Amino acid sequence: MIDLLHTPEASRRLESIIRPGLLCAFDFDGTLAPIVPQPHLAVLPAELRALLVQVSAHAPVAIITGRSIDDIHHRLGFDPDFIVGNHGLEGVPGWENTAAQHAETCQRWKAELEAAFADMGADPGIVIEDKRFSLSVHYRQAANPGAAEQALDRLFTRLHPIPRIVWGKMVFNLMPDNAGHKGTALAQLMKVTGASNAIYVGDDITDEDVFRLRRPDVLSVRIEHSTESAAECYLDKPEDMAQLLGVLIERMRAAGAANWVQAPAPITAA
Ligand SMILES: O=P(O)(O)OC[C@H]1O[C@H](O[C@H]2O[C@H](CO)[C@@H](O)[C@H](O)[C@H]2O)[C@H](O)[C@@H](O)[C@@H]1O
Numbered sequence: 001m002i003d004l005l006h007t008p009e010a011s012r013r014l015e016s017i018i019r020p021g022l023l024c025a026f027d028f029d030g031t032l033a034p035i036v037p038q039p040h041l042a043v044l045p046a047e048l049r050a051l052l053v054q055v056s057a058h059a060p061v062a063i064i065t066g067r068s069i070d071d072i073h074h075r076l077g078f079d080p081d082f083i084v085g086n087h088g089l090e091g092v093p094g095w096e097n098t099a100a101q102h103a104e105t106c107q108r109w110k111a112e113l114e115a116a117f118a119d120m121g122a123d124p125g126i127v128i129e130d131k132r133f134s135l136s137v138h139y140r141q142a143a144n145p146g147a148a149e150q151a152l153d154r155l156f157t158r159l160h161p162i163p164r165i166v167w168g169k170m171v172f173n174l175m176p177d178n179a180g181h182k183g184t185a186l187a188q189l190m191k192v193t194g195a196s197n198a199i200y201v202g203d204d205i206t207d208e209d210v211f212r213l214r215r216p217d218v219l220s221v222r223i224e225h226s227t228e229s230a231a232e233c234y235l236d237k238p239e240d241m242a243q244l245l246g247v248l249i250e251r252m253r254a255a256g257a258a259n260w261v262q263a264p265a266p267i268t269a270a
Contacts, residue, residue: 004221004233005243013233014199017219018251021196021260024055025082025186025210028065028072030203031223034238035169037140039067039129044075051245053078058252060261062189064088064182066173066206068131081261086133087166087175087206088185093192095180102133102176109135109159109174116155123148140170166206173206183209186218193261201235201244 004010026032032052033042055061060081065072069085076083084091089102110130117126125141126148142148152172156165163174175181180188182202190198196217200210203223211220211230222231223238235244 001222001225001227001229001231002233003225004235005240005247010233013219014247015251017197017199017217018248018255018257019196020257021194022059022252022257023062023190023193023195023198024059024248025062025064025189025198025200026052027182027200027202027204027207028063028067028075030169030238031201031207032063032241033075039136039138042075044077047242048245049077051242051249052080054249055245055252056080056259058249058257058259060193060195060259062186064185064189064200064202064210066131066134066136066168066204068133071131081259082189084182084185084189086131087173088180088182088209089133089175090131092180092185092188094188098179099133102179105161105163105176106130106133106135106174109163112159113137113155116158120151122151126152134176135174136168137172137174138170139172145170168204168206181209182206183211183213186210187213187215190217199248201241202231203238207231 002010029042032048033044036042052061062082063080064084066087067085069083069091072083072085090099110128113128123142125143127138129136129138137152139145139148164177166173186200199219201221202210208230220231222229222234225234
């Protein structure tokens with residue numbers, strides 16, 4: 001893992017992806033928005049929003065988040081070229097048909113979990129976030145987060161069908177097994193748009209699905225160094241995002257890069 005902003009090697013790698021056809025993709029919580037005690041309080045800082053708007057003048061911007069599209073849309077305050085929700089299960093061009101099956105499975109899990117919570121008198125700080133195509137079970141507000149984590153871990157093995165569970169920041173993300181994820185979503189976005197290369201920045205375990213792609217045409221960046229991550233590069237801290245976006249803008253501007261995604265044709269009155 002190399003330090004993206006402070007090593008000549010990373011600088012050369014960054015330079016190599018600033019080519020026509022670049023796609024700039026970002027995770028949301030913990031990457032663009034600081035982690036806060038409750039999910040509904042997450043906010044995209046105005047400085048990053050302004051920088052993302054500038055990035056989108058030079059290359060298409062994709063937000064690939066664990067949140068639902070409905071939830072993320074109003075938090076962004078600008079219109080990126082692509083929004084993919086539910087860890088890659090929602091909003092991916094070409095995958096619309098599989099989403100309905102995922103919604104059914106999630107409703108079943110939710111009902112099973114609510115019944116189990118009632119039976120065991122679960123900690124009221126444990127909250128199910130129903131995102132239609134996946135569930136997030138948060139325990140940040142539990143009276144004893146460690147005990148809640150263990151109890152939930154045991155409980156999930158009794159769900160039907162067994163979910164794919166990706167642990168996150170005081171949260172378990174439950175997704176249908178054998179479904180897409182953030183890595184396959186980014187690959188599909190690149191395929192349908194014809195992107196020649198991409199940069200992806202994320203901070204959490206679900207972002208490892210992208211980091212593990214390890215494609216030469218994808219520069220993966222993790223917020224904070226980790227010896228356990230498959231990401232190619234890292235930023236020291238979340239606050240370095242502004243600097244990274246600034247560097248991207250400067251280099252794309254110098255290269256004369258323009259956003260190459262076609263805007264939809266305006267609808268004209270009959
Ligand atoms: O893929 P992301 O955009 O990073 O989304 C991951 C999850 O983010 C949210 O939960 C996390 O952020 C909350 C706000 O800072 C925090 O309170 C929580 O503890 C974190 O786990 C979101 O609520 C989930 O739906 C996303 O899956």
